[in-house]
């Protein structure tokens with residue numbers, strides 16, 4: 059896999075207005091140097107092959123605006139989908155939201171940033187404490203300032219092995235705003251969602267909101283450590299913020315109206331999965347039977363549905379049974 063994938067500017071994604079009917083194709087351009095190359099049609103999926111991409115296209119850096127980028131590399135495992143980071147370049151340094159799942163992969167992110175700017179990484183926001191977003195953090199430069207929710211800090215501090223946040227990390231329980239160069243950055247806790255310490259990063263001047271694992275783009279709602287009902291409320295808050303670009307922690311980066319539609323689609327998926335588990339629970343179906351009886355409808359084809367469906371049943375049952383703190 060190339061560790062030096064070209065920087066791709068997403069252009070004309072805004073032509074993908076409205077939900078295309080099934081089978082409809084939206085063509086985007088890809089800029090390499092001065093050339094605009096016709097890219098494969100954008101299919102709304104987390105699967106790179108169905109999307110029309112090659113596995114060798116990753117990792118890749120996407121330029122969203124003058125100074126805001128995403129970096130996508132594959133999550134470990136046989137089922138390929140991306141773990142997505144955001145970084146914001148200013149003339150006083152770089153803010154990074156989330157890392158990758160291993161030191162080598164996060165070094166890929168750090169190297170990708172260095173190909174875009176000579177500015178140093180100043181802040182790293184830990185939006186998800188899960189290993190697929192933090193286990194590579196040792197590859198960030200020494201001296202960066204970490205920003206983290208206390209719940210996530212406690213989880214990482216208590217883990218037997220793996221990366222630990224430094225004692226001087228900035229703790230955010232509600233909102234933390236700071237300025238770097240010409241950019242204001244807002245870090246939000248929108249409520250417990252996928253991990254319990256979920257943070258989001260906004261670039262308010264450009265109405266961009268990186269939601270990390272609060273938003274899984276076309277990936278089946280992953281609930282092993284989730285708070286299902288609170289997660290729905292966090293998505294209500296995210297939608298109410300009316301960002302122009304919503305960025306998911308897994309799944310592809312989308313721009314403009316498509317990103318808003320996909321956030322809504324994810325919200326609907328989460329609601330549907332919780333409703334199906336709730337229906338089975340209310341009928342007195344045992345957990346094991348519910349796992350075999352669950353009808354996920356259109357979401358059965360989403361990435362990770364077969365592995366995450368049973369986990370979702372157990373978690374919603376636990377919540378309904380009052381077993382979640």
Ligand SMILES: [Zn+2]
Pocket residue numbers: 186188190191271307308
């Ligand atoms: Zn993850």
